[in-house]
Amino acid sequence: MIWWLKTRLVHTVLACGVAAFGLLTFLFQDGTVVLPAISVTAGNTVLLAGFTPLLVVGALVQSLDSRLTTAEVTGTRPVAWLDTGLVVVTMITVAALTAVGGFLLDSPAVVAAGRNSLFLTGLALCARGWTGRSSIVFPTAWIFLVVLVGHRTADDFFPWAVTGLALGSSTAAVAAGASLLLGISLNHHMTTRQGSRP
Amino acid sequence: MRISTLIRSSTALPALVPALGLTLSFYVFSTHDQxxxxxxxxxxxxxQRSIEQVYALSYALVSAAAAWQGARFKESRVRESAPYRREWTVVALALSPVVAVGWLILLVPVALAFSERPTWPTPVSLPPLLLGMxxxxxxGVIGFVVGQRLKPALAVPVMACGVFLLVSYPHAMEPFYLRHMSGEYFAHLGFAETATAASMVAQLLPTLSLAVAASLTLTRGHALLRSGLGLVVCVGAVLISHSIVKDWNYNPSVNVNAVRTTCTGTAPEVCLPVNAGKDAxxxxxxxxxxxxVLEKYQVVDSPPKRVEEALDYGRFTPDNTKDTGYLLLSTAQQENRVNAEVIGTYVKFPCEMPQPxxxxxxxxxxxxxxxxxxxYERIAAGDPFYTPAQHQETLKAVDEVSAKSATEQVSWYKKISRSACEGSS
Known part of the structure; x- marks a missing residue:
């Protein structure tokens, strides 16, 4: 177990990623920035906390990507299950962290950042079985997509731009759950089938 | 390395898809109208108008892709192999396709703009483009160095979002000096305006000095000396840049009156840019x-000595004086309403807000x-309370007046301009 935790950089990269995410999200809270956009001409206001979930996703992708290939293919350890467990535990940690933080700071944007972390992690995990560490490109591209063409008007998002939607939106909540479930299942399936990826 | 191999093996190739998609979208949906x-x-x-929206995107994409190249460079352990070429040439070669993609983001909209409005680039028009390049x-250099320390899974999102936010947000925030130093020259250059050398230097220095400091980490030598040098370069560059821009408001300094004009006629002498050509x-x-007509009906006592194209003065149009008027004649000519431009400026009422x-x-x-x-549509566009019935009524009144003799029309005009101001100061 300790061997596996060290290989996956849980105590270094993943812990630091989640900590940095928490710190920045709590710092930004409901702070916004005005950015250029394609879909609206002016006043494209975006939550700063919309960007921080990528730290969790990035750290998780790097963590899952850090392997001891030869030792892991021997099959003496249930590596796929351990990986899935790692993802689940990280997601529970992030959700709990943002739920508590959002409650204490009275900031819905913090809780939404936790929800978005689930969605974006799911997005990356869906692709990870095929693209390996390049899967981080998909959540990053998604964030840019929402910033540039996600706005219908200056303060309203299209329904597909789920990471931009407010905390109360059921579409966004369902999308986050579905994305994470699909991502975890696909990632688990691909890890068992292929063993470790190069 | 063969060029095809260089491109195929580089991160630049997948980056090309979002690069072209974004720059073309910005052109079609936003820049085209400008x-x-x-x-x-x-x-x-x-x-300048073609690229001002895509500066930040090009930097962000180059930075993220370069970070990836940097990580691959490190993983391939090129530095540990026996030296065959100079190290900086290897790095430059690895970065060149990535930087080229960034240049493409900037060059494609400029090329489209010039093909849509046929003219040739001039030397004074290029500094904003060269700044971006x-x-x-x-x-690219900064991203590459970050890639030496951070794996792509973290470096790509951090550099893409970080650079995008740091470069593009300042132009919507205060203090104003940040926007003049971020590297995004969002100046909205108009007709007769060009970028000043000072504004280019101010935009260039901070990021450039950071790149120099970052590249020092790739060199060998005394660590303390290198970091000290890097710090001095960065602080110096930022201070120089700040001293240039500290007194600017949201406008950077711009050169105006960068077009040649020709004047024709007398009373008034009409001055237009030579670009007007046969429209002049x-x-x-x-x-x-x-x-x-204005003189005949005593709307003005005498015309001004000279009427100038207001566009010649860029964003800083001087106020009209008794001798000189500054009118948007060329824009009016496009819409076939030069007379309305003159009339709208020179018909004066005794009060500030006459009855519309x-x-x-x-x-x-x-x-x-x-x-x-x-x-009707044109007037209603500027006045949402204007109805078609009102328009018909006004037209009828105008026709009635115009049928009368000139002296009667003059007295009608005097009466109307007085009554338009009744009840207002």
Missing amino acids: VAYWPYPYAPTLV ALCAAH KAISDEVHRTFA TLRRAVLLWLEQKTGTMPG
């Missing part, structure tokens, strides 16, 4: 015709005598 707006194709505007390279005579004739319906009657009365009258 480019079409100006009455004359003017190279500095075509260059230089800073693409600088962001039509504009000048319409101005003279309009002033003749009566004011409009006076304007229409004069416009009918001098050329085209604006249709």
